[in-house]
Amino acid sequence: MRIVRTFLAIAAVATLAACVSPQEQAAQTAAERQADAAECKEIGFTEGTEAFADCMLRLKEIRAEKEHTEALRRARTPSPWWGPYPGYPYRYYPPYYW
Incomplete structure (x- = not known):
């Protein structure tokens, strides 16, 4: 039971750490634009010219x-974590004789 609680706590912390606030996202967007x-x-x-706007648009498209x-x-x-998969270097046949 202790393992489950520890795992859930770690998962919650990892989930919250992955969140980005709107201010951070706006700052990142402004930095990219600059x-x-x-x-x-x-x-x-x-x-301020049409060519400049086109350049900005193309750079945004490239990033996207x-x-x-x-x-x-x-x-x-x-x-x-899941072992052999399609495209793995060798053919994997599970042993059916267990």
């Missing part, structure tokens, strides 16, 4: 595509 603006200025675009690709990679990567 970095994008600095990169577009460094390339040579003038702030990168996040999407990373999410797909994480979804396709099997858990190391």
Whole structure:
């Protein structure tokens, strides 16, 4: 019983640690926007022009595509805890003679 309580406590702490407050999320978004603006200025675009807005939009699209690709990679990567899986280096046949 003690193990179950300990596990639940650890799971609760891990869940709460993964939460991001709206202020932190807004700060991260603002930092990304500043970095994008600095990169577009460094390339040579003038702030307030159509080309600058297009540059900002493209950088945002690139970031979204990168996040999407990373999410797909994480979804396709099997858990190391479950043993052999499709695509494993060798064929696995469970012993049916137990």
